[in-house]
Amino acid sequence: MHGIVGYGAYIPRNRIKVEEIAKVWGADAPSYKKGLMLEEKSVPSPDQDTITMSVEASKNALRRAKINPADIGAVYVGSESHPYAVKPSGTVLAEAIGATPDVHTADLEFACKAGTEGLFLVLGLVKAGEIKYGLAVGADTSQGAPGDALEYSAAAGAAAFIVGKENVLAETIETYSYTTDMPDFWRREYQYYPRHGGRFTGDPAYFKHIIGAAKGLMAKAKIKPIDFNYVIFHQPNGKFPLRVGEILGFRKEQILPGWLVSKLGNTYSGSSPLGLTATLDISKPGDMIMIVSYGSGAGSDGFIFKVTRRIQEARDLAPKTRDFLDKNKNYLEYGVYAKFRGKIRKAE
């Protein structure tokens, strides 16, 4: 048996409401709330970035895994907002948690699915016996251009998973990836904000890949939608994951426990991984969980996990995802938010 032995989340406490953003841009807040099912999003503080959030989430994963961090043989950080263009995030993380020097580290980038990519890799390495434990993190302080539709959703958060063969809390049943070349969303070198193809990001991008991955995964595992207790899809807005779930034949009750986006926003590489941590927080032994990520460019990684008895003991060893989401919030006005996100250009 191989699978998740520890998981952890981290979400910054700052929030900004859709109304606050819409007010500045003269936009129609009710239409964003209704059309995209977004209410507010998380915002990182000036001293927070992908690395600091990765460290927080990984520490929580270590608390649940109860392993010696020196036994971690691989550390992968998936993000599209690595603080450095050249210099890895993974080395800082590995050092901070005490996994160095006997460890392989890499930074990954694949729009919103870089987090599940790391999970895919460590699951393979652990299964092959190459490493004892592997750490995969999805984290982002995602960017949205001021006034763009993305500004209402681009949020911050991180989720970390430690994978191993002993004391597994969620066993890996099956994995599957679905990838094509699809220019729906991109940011070129030296560009500050990403660009997107508007409605093109829907049917031929998000829906095609998630549906392709979910169907491929379920066919490979010979498991039907009705057999799952919970399912998590990438959450760029509130509407897409609910619609793709409906298309695939899932009920809302299977989706909602991991559906965080209306209060969290889209944490990009952290999005579906945080949905998984929130779902593990409330799951019972024997529960079947499917997670399908989506990264523009484009591809989806799909995983099926079966929860074990160890979840009962492990989940209370670190803060729950919904606690990060619902408690201790600090609402920002747009001006402070703009300062925190580096949207105000100061004198050199």
Next chain:
Amino acid sequence: MREVAVIGVGMTKWGELWEKSLRQIFVETALLALEDAGVGRIDSMYIGSMSPGLFIGQEHIASLLAEYLGKIPVPAVRVESACASGGVALRQGFIEVASGLSDIVLVGGVEKMTDVDGSEATYALGTAADQEYEGFHGITFPGLYALIARAHMARYGTTREQLAMVAVKNHDNGSMNPLAQYPFKITVDAVLNSVLVADPLRVLDCSPITDGAAVVILSSLSTARKLKKPLIKIAGSGHATDTIALSSRKDITWLESTFQAAQKAYKMAGKKPKNIDLVEVHDCFTIAEICVTEALGFFDIGKGGEAVQNGLTSLKGKIPVNSSGGLKAKGHPVGATGVAQVIEIVKQLRGEAGQRQVKKARVGMTQNMGGSGGSALVHIFERI
């Protein structure tokens, strides 16, 4: 002048056709029209396309499309009159066959609009307004038609609900058109609660951005008789212009170019509004359909909204308007729209319109206009 018939029509499913290029969309559609007509030879081509330059960075498309259709060296011309480009292409083809210069002419319309994002598409469409007096002040077409709607509401008591009923009726019809971009029904409530675009117009008052093509084949009536096709004659053709700036009009609720074009078409066909069994009109926005039905003489000035409310324009009403679903539900690939209207009328007059068939349809009309009415085309078709 020779009499002219429509001997073939072709249209493929409209929508966001991201996987297809402009030339592919056109060629697939043109082959259907040629097959329907049962001819291989054409003498020339007219292509209505508003702005391939801005939408896909390609001009000179008439020759390109002739090449990809395998028809070079036939003469091929792209014509442009904003959203009335397709209607102008039809009229040019009609004139060429009527003159005797050609016997079989392909008339097509095509637009590939989804390769650019929403703001670029809005800009491209906005070039159909007066850039110096309108565009530079920031107004776009939803804004111009919103001004028309406000004026119509203030002067004639047209209601917000009546505007919504235009969209609801067209979606009812469009739900029976498998080639429509949005073949589903909507409700008045859905329109009234949709996203505000330009007060009072909401997103469900507006025709969509669409990729698509439409092609018809015209021939002399004598050639049409030899082909043993149902004889659909172009009985009347009218074309008129007006100021392209709304601000230069005496009355912004009155579409003078549509009125003038209709008068010419009625005169040529020897028909009156009461002789028309159904009409396809240019409902780029819900208010446009109301104004157009007044200018065509189907209803008294100011009564277009009431007519919709009373069901006079529904499929079983006094004058069915937009049985195809109109621009609202069928889609609006601007250059193709004027030609697609002809296809709907031909299908109706042939009795091939399926669930949305208008009973005993023998005389049909199309009305296609550019911008806020700076150009307008009206054609009358008769089954003989």
